[in-house]
Amino acid sequence: MWTILASPIAVLGGCGSSAAKPEQSSTVSDAAAGAIWISRSGCGSCHQIPGIMHASGLVGPPLIHFSQRTIIAGYLPNTRANLARWIQHPQQVAPGNAMPDAGLTDKQARDITTYLYGLK
Known part of the structure; x- marks a missing residue:
């Protein structure tokens, strides 16, 4: 089921100018857009992420079950705000760690956060 969500065609509801694109989504976070940003950002090259095609990395x-974890990056309490900050600026949060800055916007980081919190 989650694999379908990772497909941009399934997420966007087909072709045409009326289909919402992740870049045009509202300020409310969106798990479907988060799946797209996870794929586009290459997160799966380091992490195993359910529902994301080819997300079978073994580095991170x-x-x-991300929502059930208590900490992020070894020391941050697992909150939506901390996760979005970590996803967007991992090198500011913990300089020298293995996770690269992916150049994500606030909205993109929130969308990815929403997707990850949906992994029960």
């Missing part, structure tokens, strides 16, 4: 931790 697997992200299954």
Whole structure:
């Protein structure tokens, strides 16, 4: 089921100018857009992420059941705000760690956060 969400065609509801694009989504976070940003940002090259095609990396931790974890990056309490900050600026949060800055916007980081929190 989650694999379908990762497909931009399924997420966007087909072709045409009326289909919402992640860049045009509202300020409310959107798990479907988060799946697209996860794919586009290459997160799966380091992490195993359920529902994301080819997300089978072994460098970072697997992200299954992410919402049930208590900490992020070894020391941050697992809150939506901390996760969005970590996703957007991992090198500012913990300089020298293995996670690269992906150049994500606030909205993109919130969308990815929403997707990850949906992994029960």
